[in-house]
Amino acid sequence: MAEPTIDAGAGPVALRTSPLAHLEARMRAAAVTGARGVRLAEWPFITMVNLRVAPDSEAADRIEKTLGAPLPRQCGQTAVSGSHTLLWLGPDEWLVVSPAGGTSVAAELREALAGDPGSAVDVSANRTTLELSGAAARQVLEKGCPLDLHPRAFGPGRAVSTTVGPVAVLLWQVDEAPTYRLFPRSSFADYLARWLIDAMSEYRAPALP
Structure with a gap:
């Protein structure tokens, strides 16, 4: 996402661009619906x-x-x-x-x-915010996060520093959907978003019997 920055004396002077603006369409296209649904989006400029x-x-x-x-x-x-x-x-x-x-x-x-x-x-x-949500969100994270993310150990309102893939993040579970917010350093956000998009891809296929 890009939005104008404001100079008090001269009005809008430039656009600031979020770290993942170039992946916005790709994240939207990666969304999976249904019982194995999962979605990824950036919440910029928090x-x-x-x-x-x-x-x-x-x-x-x-x-x-x-x-x-x-x-x-x-x-x-x-x-x-x-x-x-x-x-x-x-x-x-x-x-x-x-x-x-x-x-x-x-x-x-x-x-x-x-x-x-x-x-x-x-x-x-210093950071941007990624939101990963949907029925399969926990399973996506479990592919590369060492935490026990089962609801008995990690639930809404919990937030800890950990890694997803090789990327250090602050991971916060927002609700029981589940919805997670991940706070990576801006310089690692591109890698993390691409890693998550790849991890989401298997949920496009029907579940095996």
């Missing part, structure tokens, strides 16, 4: 802020009030408040995911830190 703060500090309390949700305290946990989703990255580190255009999130979090130790850095350009 706002992502890397947050570092001591979890039991006064600054963390202010951060939680700003976000309207408690910071997840354990590996795999997430929290949702309005348009924000908080993903646990480490004992004192989180990724705050917000809709595209949420350019003030990092500034609001820095204001909440109020000079205390910590950081809030907009890393939106």
